[in-house]
Amino acid sequence: MSSLPPPPDIVRSAYAALVVTSLPEARRFWVDLLGFVVTDEDASSLYLRGYDELTHHNLILRSGPVAAAGALGFRVRSVADLSRAEEFYGALGCRTERVPAGFARGQGETVRAEDPLGFLVEFFAASAHPERLQQRYDLRRGAEVARLDHFNICVPDVPVAYEHYKSLGFGLSETIEDGRTLYAAWMYRKQTVHDVAFTGGAGPRLHHLGFFAHEPHSVLRMCDILGSLSLESCIERGPGRHGVSNAFYVYLRDPDGHRLEVYTSDYYTGDPDHPVLRWSVLDPRRRDFWGNAVIPSWYSEASAVLDLDGKPRPVIDIAQTAEVTVGADGFTVPAE
Ligand SMILES: [Fe+2]
Secondary structure, three states: OOOOOOOOOEEEEEEEEEEEOOHHHHHHHHHHHOOOEEEEEEOOEEEEEOOOOOOOOOEEEEEOOOOEEEEEEEEEOOOHHHHHHHHHHHHOOOOEEEEOOOOOOOEOOEEEEEOOOOOEEEEEOOEOOOOOOOOOHHHOOOOOEEEEEEEEEEEOOHHHHHHHHHHOOOEEEEEEEOOOOEEEEEEEOOOOOOOEEEEEOOEOEEEEEEEEEOOHHHHHHHHHHHHHOOOHHHEEEEEEEOOHHHOEEEEEEOOOOOEEEEEEOOOOOOOOOOOOEEEEOOOOOOOOOOOOOOOHHHHHOOEEEEOOOOOEOOOEOOOOOOOOOOOOHHHOOOOO
C-alpha cells in the first residue's frame, strides 16, 4: 500500500445523496417534520442542510424508482485534491469520473469514485454559501438539526474498511473488539469522534446518516412530534446514550426506510496523540450506555448503494464473525 500516491486531503464528511421513491413524502418527513432547511430544489431533487451548515447542502434527495443511497460526499481542502482523489482511486483500480461544477447544484467540480469497499464517494472543494441561519432561531423547527456529522456504513470485513480509511489519513477514535476480531470502528478527519464508522454486516450498504443537534431536548422533541402525529413507527431505536462516542441519540427511519441518527454531545479528538477507546464486544454499555437492548432490525437492515451508473451494487454477506450472533445486544452470544 506504500506505493499508493498521496490521498486527497479530506476535510470532513459533508453530504449524502439518497434516492427516494416519493419526493413529496420525503419532503414531509425531512423538511416539514425534521426541520431541514431547503437550500434549493428542482422537479426531481431537494437540496437540504442543517441550520449551522455554511455550504450548500448536507443531503440531496433525488426521486427514483427504487430507494437507495446514491453517494457519500466528502469536502477536500483544495481543487488540487480533486486530482489527488482521481490518482489515488485510479491507483487502487477503482472507476472514477470528473464532473463539472453544477453537477450537483451549488457545488464545484467534483470527482466521483467507486471505492474499494463498493461505495460511491464524491469529492468537492468549492461550494456556494447560502444565507447563514445559525442565529435564525425564529426559523428552527423539528429536530433543529445543525449539520451532517457522519456516515455509518455496513461492510462485510471491518478490518479491510479500517485499512482503507487509514490509508486516506483518517484517525481512529473508538472500536468494538475482543482482542482478536475488530467488530466496529469509528474514524475521523474533522476533530470529532467520526466522519465514518463501520458496522459489520452484509455490504456495501449505508447503515445510517448521522446529524448533529446542539441539545438533547431536540432529540426528545423530535420523538414527541412523531408520537403526536402517530408516526411512532419512524422511531426505530432510542432515545438513549451511546457508550461508543458518548452521543445522546435517536435512530429514525424515513418513508423509504433510510435510517438517520439525530444526536448530540460527542467530543473533541483533534490532539495528535488522541488515545483510542476500545470497547469490549461483551460490554452491554457499548451500543447503549444504559444497557438497553438494540432492536434486531438495527443490525440487519440498511440501504442499498449505487454505482457510478446508478445501478445497485451487489451485496456480499458478512465475511467475519458478527458482533451479535443472536438477536440484539440483550442476547449477545460471545464469539467462540
Ligand atoms: Fe451514528
